Amino acid sequence: MTKNIRVGVIGVGHLGRFHAQKYAAMDHVTLIGVADINNKRAAMVAKESNTTPYSDYRQLVDQVDAVSIVTPTTAHFEVGSYCLEHGVDVMMEKPITSTLDEANALVNLAAKKECILQVGLVERFNPAMRAAQERLTLPLFIEAKRVGVFTRRATDVDVIIDLMIHDLDIILSLVKSPISSISAAGAPVLTPHTDIANAHIVFQSGCTANVTASRVSPTVERRMRLFQPGECLTIDFHGKKCSTMQLPANGDEDTQSPIITELEVVLTDALEQELLEFTHCVRSRSNPAVTGAQGRDSLAMALAVIAAVQKNTRQLLQTLCASGADSPLLRQSELLCPK
Numbered sequence: 414m415t416k417n418i419r420v421g422v423i424g425v426g427h428l429g430r431f432h433a434q435k436y437a438a439m440d441h442v443t444l445i446g447v448a449d450i451n452n453k454r455a456a457m458v459a460k461e462s463n464t465t466p467y468s469d470y471r472q473l474v475d476q477v478d479a480v481s482i483v484t485p486t487t488a489h490f491e492v493g494s495y496c497l498e499h500g501v502d503v504m505m506e507k508p509i510t511s512t513l514d515e516a517n518a519l520v521n522l523a524a525k526k527e528c529i530l531q532v533g534l535v536e537r538f539n540p541a542m543r544a545a546q547e548r549l550t551l552p553l554f555i556e557a558k559r560v561g562v563f564t565r566r567a568t569d570v571d572v573i574i575d576l577m578i579h580d581l582d583i584i585l586s587l588v589k590s591p592i593s594s595i596s597a598a599g600a601p602v603l604t605p606h607t608d609i610a611n612a613h614i615v616f617q618s619g620c621t622a623n624v625t626a627s628r629v630s631p632t633v634e635r636r637m638r639l640f641q642p643g644e645c646l647t648i649d650f651h652g653k654k655c656s657t658m659q660l661p662a663n664g665d666e667d668t669q670s671p672i673i674t675e676l677e678v679v680l681t682d683a684l685e686q687e688l689l690e691f692t693h694c695v696r697s698r699s700n701p702a703v704t705g706a707q708g709r710d711s712l713a714m715a716l717a718v719i720a721a722v723q724k725n726t727r728q729l730l731q732t733l734c735a736s737g738a739d740s741p742l743l744r745q746s747e748l749l750c751p752k
């Protein structure tokens with residue numbers, strides 16, 4: 414008989430509520446409780462998932478084998494360290510932590526305690542991504558575009574940590590080569606943080622990725638194009654579709670034009686798949702698809718893009734300063750252009 418895994422969810426705001434719902438509906442998993450510093454929120458989510466609310470996550474940790482940590486990122490390190498120290502397996506929402514030092518410390522602690530540490534880079538579980546994965550051979554050039562309309566959510570961090578990190582993680586998982594250079598540009602538009610950014614990443618293998626993310630777009634688009642010998646694969650994360658563009662196998666070279674073929678996508682719920690994988694790893698003590706180390710590497714790449722954007726912004730400000738022009742960007746930056 415399969416033993417039930419005892420799980421908890423720490424932080425049940427917008428996303429944590431869905432984690433609780435998914436665990437509550439799983440076979441061979443018992444949702445022991447949910448914890449949130451907001452008592453009302455904990456009570457509401459606990460009631461709908463038929464479990465126990467806690468205001469202090471430490472009371473929950475003593476009773477479980479594994480947790481999802483879905484607090485704001487600034488709390489990931491403190492809560493994650495406590496859980497791992499107590500031998501509890503962790504599914505950490507993305508980004509793994511706020512800083513690289515914290516990420517390294519968590520990865521090392523998980524190894525020392527022989528705990529599973531999975532990171533919630535959920536697009537890896539998008540069914541369109543899974544359909545593409547079977548055809549991927551050698552990506553030579555990658556174009557990624559992840560843009561959405563403005564909402565007030567996650568505006569305490571920039572669009573690189575909020576959205577672009579998903580594409581950076583996927584690109585890192587596909588292009589197994591060290592990064593040779595990153596250049597990037599971006600701008601704060603509706604928040605004090607970068608709301609739109611573009612990064613140009615060159616790998617030592619020669620593969621190049623051009624990645625755009627925006628949360629100030631009039632439309633929603635989440636698409637990645639992977640160019641590899643003989644074909645271009647298009648992954649539509651938003652529409653959950655995947656297609657390939659190739660020349661027909663037989664035909665007159667002068668007249669043949671590429672044909673686009675839709676690939677079969679088995680529609681599944683990405684978050685459910687991610688949490689099923691986590692509970693499977695907890696049970697079988699196997700490595701997850703997105704390990705703590707991979708979560709750390711995605712954060713490192715995102716921080717490198719942020720640094721490249723900041724370098725570019727400084728140049729932009731210096732040009733604006735020198736021109737004497739007035740602009741909102743200049744007014745925000747008294748540091749570089751003191752009055």
Ligand code: NAD
Nearest residue numbers: 424425426427428429449450451483484485486506507533
């Ligand atoms: P949210 O603000 O809606 O929810 C966070 C919850 O955590 C709140 O209810 C808050 O009261 C609670 N909380 C804060 N500190 C706590 C603590 N010490 N102990 C217990 N509870 C605490 O935020 P959200 O949008 O649900 O995002 C949560 C996390 O999930 C963030 O790290 C975010 O980056 C990540 N996220 C990931 C994705 C994805 O695509 N994988 C999407 C959205 C959010």
